[in-house]
Every structure is written in structure tokens, then in C-alpha cells.
Amino acid sequence: MTSDTATVLTDVHDPFFRVVTATGFSRGHIADLASGRCAAVRVPGLFPPSVCDRIARSLLAAEFDNYGAERVQPMVMRFGVGVSDYRADGGVADSYWPDLEASRAAWRRLSLPFDPWERARQALGADWPGRVGVGRRGGREMGAGVAREAPQGFLVHYDDAGREFSAPLLDAPLVAQLAFNVYVTVPETGGETVIWRHRWQPADERHRAPGSYGFTEECVRDDESLVIKPAVGDGLLFDSRNYHAVKPSHGGRRIALGFSLGLADTGDLLAWG
Numbered sequence: 001m002t003s004d005t006a007t008v009l010t011d012v013h014d015p016f017f018r019v020v021t022a023t024g025f026s027r028g029h030i031a032d033l034a035s036g037r038c039a040a041v042r043v044p045g046l047f048p049p050s051v052c053d054r055i056a057r058s059l060l061a062a063e064f065d066n067y068g069a070e071r072v073q074p075m076v077m078r079f080g081v082g083v084s085d086y087r088a089d090g091g092v093a094d095s096y097w098p099d100l101e102a103s104r105a106a107w108r109r110l111s112l113p114f115d116p117w118e119r120a121r122q123a124l125g126a127d128w129p130g131r132v133g134v135g136r137r138g139g140r141e142m143g144a145g146v147a148r149e150a151p152q153g154f155l156v157h158y159d160d161a162g163r164e165f166s167a168p169l170l171d172a173p174l175v176a177q178l179a180f181n182v183y184v185t186v187p188e189t190g191g192e193t194v195i196w197r198h199r200w201q202p203a204d205e206r207h208r209a210p211g212s213y214g215f216t217e218e219c220v221r222d223d224e225s226l227v228i229k230p231a232v233g234d235g236l237l238f239d240s241r242n243y244h245a246v247k248p249s250h251g252g253r254r255i256a257l258g259f260s261l262g263l264a265d266t267g268d269l270l271a272w273g
Contacts, residue, residue, distance in 0.1 A: 017197045019226055025237060027127045033239050034176035034263050039195050039226055046123055046235030051114070052184040058110040059147055059184065059255055071213050074152035080107065082146045082273050083169070084213070090166025092137065100143050116257055117144035120182055121271060123235060124261065128269060135170040135262060135270035142170070143273035145259035153190075153248040155214025158200055159240035159260060170272070172264035179240035180271070181258040183230040188251030193228045193236065196220040196243040219243070230254065237261070 019040045022029060029041045047055075064077040068085050081103040086096035117134075125132030135142045160177055161169040168174070181193075198220050207219035220243050228236065238244070240260065259271045 014197055014224060017224055017226070019228060024126055025124050025235070027129065029237070030124070030128060030178075030263070030269070033178055033237060036239070039197070039242060040228060040236060040238035042228065042237075043123070043235040044231065045233045047116075047119070047182050047184070047233045049233060051116075051119070052233050054112065055116055055257070056184045056255065058112060060253070062106070062110065064147075064149060070211055073212065074150070074155075076154065077149040077151075078146050080146035080273055081143050083142065084164070087164065092165075092169070097140065103143060116182075117259070117271070120145070120180060120235070120257065120259075121269075124180065124237070124269060130267035130269060132269040133271070135172065135272045137170055139171065142271075144271060145257055146273040147184075147255055147257050149253055149255050150246055151249050151253070154244075154246040155209075155212070156196070156217055156220055156243050156245045157214045158243050160200065161260070161262070163200060170262060170264070170270055172262075172266055172268065172270060174262040174270075175265055176263040177240055178237055178261045178263070179244075179258065180261050181230075181236045181256040183232055183234050183236075183254070183256050185253050185255045186230045186232055187249035187254050189249075190247050190251075191230055191249040191254035192247045193230070193238075194245045194247065195226045195228070195238060197224040198243045199241050200243075214245075215243070217245075230256070 016037045017039050019042060020038050021042050024043055032038045059079060062079055064079050067076045067078060081100050083092060086093040121132045134144050159179055204219050207215045259273050262270045264270055
């Protein structure tokens, strides 16, 4: 496997903080991500143009909702249900489940001739020795993923269910958490993912906007970072416990299918939206 030419924004370099470009997701790639031996793995053309075009045409005609405006600013649009909007007292609000059923019905109405979530999981599990499936909570299957569009970008943030929920999110305990995206449309400029070599520490909270999911860039100002520009069909798997952000898009829509991917103590890979 070879290192990508993604931009490194600082002079200090950790040899393990790198983007790997490959023809597929191998067992070694996922193990390296979980253990911190790389920051991201990118697979160009994971979804072929015909598949991206079919998904894009359906989603461009669909009505997107938005994440809760009090917590997520600038506005981020979504098609599907994300569990992060349903945190309640350290757990998951009961309203998540009926809303998830409505979301599944909306995805079925797109009448896609394939299941994009299953296609993505199969790609991730092609070389993985364990099962790759959708995580369960209380025996019930979680959402498989969410289509997201963030015209003004995502703020600096991290994703770590072990910190964001006071009790385990899934029935199977997790030992690592990653994030997966596949891009079905991209803008002419912008829309890059930025990843910093920085994980949450208590002092970071002084940089968090009240009630927000995100942090100011002051939080990661002195940290090594990588910039990854999306291309249609690219699959990107990265360690979401590292702080990351998305730059604003210009000249077109950036729509990505995404989900969290947990490595369970059973050796299974479990997805949730």
C-alpha cells in the first residue's frame, strides 16, 4: 500500500498519521486504522460512475431534512435518520425508532435497484475475517446510514460513541470507532475533509460553542493535519476519534453516503447511521 499525496498542513510529521490509497479495503487497512497506524484509507472508484449517478439522481430529487438547528450550525442536510439527533439523558430517545422506520420507508421510495449500504458493507468486509453488519441496540437493528450534504461545511468535531453516550450505544461492546463515506456528487471546489492528529481532551471544551457539536479551529491550531479532496465514487474510511471537519462547497452539491463503523470485541464490524 502507498501513502497518498494529501496535503500536510504543518511541518511536524508523525509517520503513522497518513492517508493510504488502495484498490480496496484490506484487513490490514482496518487494523491499522483501529490501532492508530494510519489516519485514513481512500479507495478511488469504490462505487462506479453508473452506481453514483443512479443514487445521485434519486437523492437530488428527494427532500432532505436537516439536523437539529440548535446543535448543528451551519446547517447540515440529511436524507435518513442519524442517531446523534436522538441523544437523551446519555441514551437514545424513544422517538428514534419510529423515525427510523419512516426513514427506511423513504429510502425504499427511491426505488434503487440495489442497496447502497449493503454494497458499502460488502466492500469493507471483502477481506475482513469477521462479520460486517448493522449494529443492534436492545436487539433492534440501528439505521444503516445517512446521506449528508453540508454546503457550508462541518465544524471541527470528533465522533466517539463511547464519549457521546453514557452507556454502550450498541449491544456489542466497541473497541474502536471509524467513519465511512462514499461520495456520489462533489462540488467543483471545496468540500475537502480535514483530519487533525488530535483526540478529545478535557481542555478542549473551552473551544466548544455552547450547545454545539463543534469546536473552533483554535482547538486544533497547533496539530498536524491532512486534507483529503473528494472525488465521485471514492470510498473513505478514517478514524473518527481524530478531530475532523469539512470545508464549504462551491459550484455544486457534495452528497456523501456515510455511517459510523465500530470494531466490536467479537471481531465484527458494525455500522450505524
